[in-house]
Amino acid sequence: MAHKLLLLTQDNDKFRQLLSAHNLEELIILGDDPSSISSANIWFAEPNLAAPLLNLGNNLQWMQSTFAGVDRITGSRQRRDYTLTNIKGIFGPLMSEYLFGYLLAHQREHAKYKQQQQHKQWIPGSFRTLQNQSLLLLGTGSIAQHIAQTAKHFGMRVTGLSRSGAAKPHFDHVDTIENLADYVTTSHAIASILPSTLETKNILNEAMLSLLPEECVLFNLGRGDVLDLDALAKQLQNKPLQNAVLDVFNQEPLPSEHPIWQCANAIITPHIAAPSFPEQVVEVFVENYHLWTAQQPLKHQVDFFKGY
Structure with a gap:
């Protein structure tokens, strides 16, 4: 047939x-x-x-x-x-390249040295290593598992949160997503690879975002509707040491009038993390x-x- x-x-x-x-x-x-x-x-x-x-x-x-x-x-x-x-x-390797490309550039202060180069300045900084830093992954599927495996190469401690909380390869610890508030306060980097479901929508709301550490780097790589983008924009303006790398949005293209465009501590990419x-x-x-x-x-x- x-x-x-x-x-x-x-x-x-x-x-x-x-x-x-x-x-x-x-x-x-x-x-x-x-x-x-x-x-x-x-x-x-x-x-x-x-x-x-x-x-x-x-x-x-x-x-x-x-x-x-x-x-x-x-x-x-x-x-x-x-x-x-x-x-x-097929997306795990691509997501890993994206996440660690930006995370390493941030930790190694690439932007600062490029700016110094333009002014012919020689001013060594004080970068931080990824070793022993904590990475919190929202989602523990195939993409998150590849990111976790990559993180272990850099000596990071990796926690994963999922609906079931079932143990998965390459994670040091896995818990249920309902305990998110218990982990965001101690994470150096947080990445959402969550799908869009009734349980995940707006999970990174204003109250949850307020718990982020002062120098945390937040990635949103899964779905735009898990994140309150308006609340994040306000928070980044008030907390200049926090950073966000955002690839997915509720409305795409992201409207030009949204205040997140103006945040110096935000990086916005047009849904290209893992084509x-x-x-x-x-x-x-x-x-x-x-x-x-x-x-x-x-x-x-x-x-x-x-x-x-």
């Missing part, structure tokens, strides 16, 4: 080329015309593009998300009568397609109720 695949991405031509090169047996890659939506039983899609079309997918059986985050299609009002898989296992490389995404789909045709459980299945 032939399977019909609908592509819903911002680069359908690229993905069509990559998928065709695999010569997947009994897979017909449909065109981009509207009639394909109702006839396809497999969707290869970006969640934001798939969300408004879900109810038109009369034959949808399986959707492979091209992103890790799927909150746009797991809401309580969205249909859940199909198998949803997302992308995991999905097409070749890697296709490899995940191909592996799952072989499982699908063999009627075996698919990898990286999403729990609609948990949202990840």
Whole structure:
């Protein structure tokens, strides 16, 4: 039996080329015309593009998300009568490069020395090492585990917080996310890699942010809605030794009038910490397609109720 695949991405031509090169047996890659939506039983899609079309997918059986985050299609009002898989296992190295690139630049005072260079100044500073510093990771999934493993190479102490609090590789300690307030006060660096769920929304609110140590570095790399950005902007203005590195936001692009742009102790990047490389995404789909045709459980299945 032939399977019909609908592509819903911002680069359908690229993905069509990559998928065709695999010569997947009994897979017909449909065109981009509207009639394909109702006839396809497999969707290869970006969640934001798939969300408004879900109810038109009369034959949808399986959707492979091209992103890790799927909150746009797991809401309580969205249909859940199909198998949803997302992308995991490829973002850990990219997130680690991003986080430690900025963290090391901060600790080693890169910006200060670049400024001194422009004025031909020779003024040694007093950098701090990452050794024995504490890193708090909100989330303990595959991305967080890779970050934790990298942190151990630098001699950091790593704590993870998750919904279950179950032990995971590379962490010195794991607890439940409900105990967040017990850990933020003693963490040198904090990074959220949390998905967007009812439990995680606004978890880094004004009250929680007020507990951050004076010289803490806060990263938000998962979802924008876990963080009260207005409260953070006010706090950074009042606490110049605190720093934030932000890659995800409630509204993207981030509105130009938001005060966080003006915070000298904030770094803002346009959701580029861990892009999905097409070749890697296709490899995940191909592996799952072989499982699908063999009627075996698919990898990286999403729990609609948990949202990840």
